[in-house]
């Protein structure tokens with residue numbers, strides 16, 4: 001058998017295998033609060049992934065709770081209390097589109113979206 005072709009075939013198996021492994025890997029995505037904004041503002045993740053928000057710039061929070069009218073269509077609630085210098089993590093187990101915002105700065109449009117697929 002042609003040696004080069006054999007290697008190409010093996011590489012193809014490796015790539016398929018890597019894709020399979022990575023599809024199963026739960027990832028953590030970081031969203032930072034910078035200049036009264038969530039960065040990135042909109043993010044797409046996979047079911048089982050975690051978002052870790054990092055706030056090192058003043059008083060903020062994450063409000064993705066269904067009890068707030070903006071977020072009533074969220075598949076599940078998430079969020080934390082207003083405060084300084086925190087990190088907050090949430091693992092998303094339900095697919096769908098989520099909205100959230102910062103309560104003190106909703107008027108300044110400090111908002112974000114998460115699409116879980």
Ligand SMILES: [Cu+2]
Nearest residue numbers: 060102105110
């Ligand atoms: Cu804020």
